[in-house]
Amino acid sequence: MSASANRGRGGAGATVVTSQKVVPGREDDYERWQERVNGAVRDFDGFEGTELYPPEAAEDNQWVVVFRFSDVGRLSAWLRSAKRRELLDEGSDLFEEEPSQEVLSGGQPAQEAVTAVISHKVRPGHEQDFVHWQEKVLRTQQKFRGFMGSELFAPVEGIQDRWVVVFRFDSREHLEQWLESDVRGKLLAEGRDSFAEFDVREIASAFSGWFRFGGGEQAGVPPNWKQAMSVLLALYPTVMVLNLTVAAALTRAGVAGFLGLFIGNVLSVGILTWFLMPLVVNRGLAFWLAPDRPRSRRTDLAGAAVVLACYAVLLVIFSVTA
Known part of the structure; x- marks a missing residue:
């Protein structure tokens, strides 16, 4: 992926990233419930695939599931469907809090990498300021080791009112170096005038459990x-x-x-x-x-x-x- 910000505005492909904090001890029940959800979504027109990412740390218990559709219209049909609502009602007691989701319309397919998904509640009237600030963030990210690319997604009308940025690094170590860096802290302070709050989620590597070197x-x-x-x-x-x-x-x-x-x-x-x-x-x-x-x-x-x-x-x- 090129290291540039692509603003998803209804192009081909659409993705929803859902983060769910599962009640401790209900993990097996959750996985069985998620299998029913996966079986239901396969019947919907435009469905292309799904991935489930367990939590990196047991005490976190934050599970991330990704659904991919051919376009935002078909994804919207799934999100608003009676079947999905029925399944959400069935699984409501599995979660400590209301699951959160980010809808990404357009953009590029994700490469194999460690990914961060950050959603921002932008202050009304500050949209252009937020975009300019994100461009500054991107120019800084490009200088960090392991950076693989970034995409900026505008709100999807009728589905989501938050702006979402997705960026990828080649390892969790490099991602954490960026997230915890002083320069990012200064950038966040600069951007506070354009957004009210933000939320960070990490999606882990596919093979990480086989690679442990201490620490x-x-x-x-x-x-x-x-x-x-x-x-x-x-x-x-x-x-x-x-x-x-x-x-x-x-x-x-x-x-x-x-x-x-x-x-x-x-x-x-x-x-x-x-x-x-x-x-x-x-x-x-x-x-x-x-x-x-x-x-x-x-x-x-x-x-x-x-x-x-x-x-x-x-x-x-x-x-x-x-």
């Missing part, structure tokens, strides 16, 4: 392109070995294919989560993956070259053994 939840995770390369490095040989051994044995024993595949997936996830990722990949590639290690373009290229070389070795090995 707890705030230690950060590697950029997502490194995570994807590393997971593939561990996943490919795991799946191949299981196919050649466990899958073959299950087939000979007459186990149904769907059950054999399930058993293989359970084993591969377990092997990755408790053995290969923490004990092999994270340790072997710590110089390249660990967020607290010094980073340089040379280090990034060297680590990527090592992973690519490992891919090549694995392909050669399995070409003669499979």
